[in-house]
Amino acid sequence: QVQLVESGGGLVQPGGSLRLSCVASGFRLAYYAIGWFRQVPGKEREGVSCISSGGVSTYHDSVKGRFTISRDNTKNTVYLQMNNLKPEDTAVYYCATQCWLPNTKSDSWGQGTQVTVSS
Numbered sequence: 001q002v003q004l005v006e007s008g009g010g011l012v013q014p015g016g017s018l019r020l021s022c023v024a025s026g027f028r029l030a031y032y033a034i035g036w037f038r039q040v041p042g043k044e045r046e047g048v049s050c051i052s053s054g055g056v057s058t059y060h061d062s063v064k065g066r067f068t069i070s071r072d073n074t075k076n077t078v079y080l081q082m083n084n085l086k087p088e089d090t091a092v093y094y095c096a097t098q099c100w101l102p103n104t105k106s107d108s109w110g111q112g113t114q115v116t117v118s119s
Helices: none
Strands: 003-007 010-012 018-025 034-039 046-051 057-059 067-072 077-082 091-096 113-117
Touching (some): 003 091, 046 067, 046 077, 057 067
Parallel strands (some): 010 113
Antiparallel strands (some): 003 018, 034 046, 046 057, 067 077, 091 113
């Protein structure tokens, strides 16, 4: 099967850091742009970051300067390094084989990984 699995979330204090992983199975991640998205209950899903197949990264203004997206094609994995976390970053984080289209059909999204930023 073809799937992406997110991991690395958890509970951290404001100002702390986490590194999320997005691991692909059933296909070669190297050939795709990969986007990170997040969603809070009762709120719309939003795009967070994107990395192209060539390694070019883009970010939502709210995370610019704090988050870094990267890829390791030998491990079939994309990472999201999150530094200086804020309570507003609390959400379920998802990855996908597209960028900046948060309203994509809902059944295309996986389980995600929970990030909670709280003192």
